[in-house]
Amino acid sequence: MNLASVSTPSAIVPLTACEIPLSVNKMNPLHGPFFAQALLTFLVWLALVVYRVTVIKLKRIDPQVLADEAKNQEIYRAGIHLSDNFENLFEVPVLFFAGILASIQTGFSDEMQVLLAWTFVVLRLGHSLVHVTFNHITTRFSLYLTSTLCCLGIWIRLAMHAFD
16 A cells, blocks of 8 residues: 555545645745744854864864863863853754744644744844853843743643644
């Protein structure tokens, strides 16, 4: 039996890619915050790469020296916040991406879902800026907590929509 077929009482009807209903084929207002959060991640990654390559070149370091974790930490000590922030972008934002993709797939993109998504992205941008600059912990934590509550709101509303 062909997996790309639908069984009906009278026959097996093959489905083509054009006939499979996917809501992701159309622009959705949630695509904006989805791509903005991805862009933030790539920008922090780029800043981290530029920092690390610059340090290696300026200090004329053999890259193999970085295999030693202690030396790696010592050499890149000044850029630790960039590295930590990049790691942070793979924690709660993963739940954000999953929630946004699920919202897009189910067609649940009302104004509140879009507002929560954009608010999450703006707060995460603020979190990243604070983290890689003056790193005031209370400010950073406030941005982290508020953005996480936005993400939680996205998921609660999505679950309510799914089980409605």
